[in-house]
C-alpha cells in the first residue's frame with residue numbers, strides 16, 4: 001500500500017482515528033508561538049493538512065489559511081470543514097504557491113512523510129522559499145534514536161453501528177534514514193471484523209541531523225512537545241516541537 005492509499009481508503013474515518021488529538025490546543029500553541037516568534041503576518045499554509053483540523057482552528061484565530069496534501073479525498077473533507085480556505089493537491093517536497101505566507105505548519109509528524117533525507121531537505125528548502133521574511137515554520141518531529149519499537153498507542157471509538165480500534169507505533173530498524181509508522185485499524189460491525197494494516201515509510205533523523213538540515217535556512221528553537229506551556233526541549237525527549245524562523 002502506498003503512503004496515501006490508506007488515507008484514500010479511510011479518509012471517511014480519519015477524524016475518528018484522530019478523535020483523541022486536541023487540535024484546538026495544538027492550534028492555540030501554534031498561535032502563541034507565532035505571536036512570540038513570527039513577523040505579525042496572517043497568511044498561513046498547512047503542509048500535509050489531511051482533513052484540515054488545524055486550518056479550521058487557525059482560520060477561527062484570524063489567519064488566512066491554505067492547505068496542501070497529496071490525497072484528494074482528504075482535501076475534499078478539508079474543503080467542507082473550511083470553505084473559506086484554499087486547498088491544493090501537491091507534494092510538500094515540491095510545492096508552489098502563488099503568494100508567500102507568514103506561517104507554515106506541519107503536524108502529526110507529517111514532515112516525516114517526505115520519506116528520505118533528500119525529500120526532507122527539499123521540503124525544508126520549499127518552506128523557506130514560501131515564507132515571507134521573518135516567517136515561521138512550525139512542526140513536530142520524532143528523533144529516530146529515541147524510538148521504542150515496542151511502544152504503541154491504541155484507542156477505541158464507536159461510530160454508528162461500528163466499533164473501531166486504532167493502533168499506531170513507530171518502528172526504526174536501528175540504522176539508515178527510513179523508519180515506519182505502523183497503523184492498524186480494526187472495524188467490527190454485526191460481529192464481522194475487518195482489519196487494515198499498513199506500514200508507512202517515513203524519513204528517520206536524529207534531532208541533531210534535523211537541526212543541521214534546517215540551519216542554512218532558519219534560526220531554530222526546539223520546544224518540549226507540550227501544548228499547555230512553551231518550554232525549551234530538555235535535550236532527551238524523543239519528540240519535540242520545532243520553531244524555525246526564516247533567516
Ligand SMILES: C[S@@+](CC[C@H](N)C(=O)[O-])C[C@H]1O[C@@H](n2cnc3c(N)ncnc32)[C@H](O)[C@@H]1O
Nearest residue numbers: 007048049050069070071074091092107108113
Ligand atoms: C497523519 S496525516 C496528518 C494530517 C494532519 N496534518 C493532521 O494533523 O491531522 C498525514 C497526511 O499527510 C499526507 N501526505 C503524505 N505524504 C505527503 C506528501 N509528500 N505531501 C503532502 N501530503 C502528504 C497524507 O495524505 C495525509 O493526509
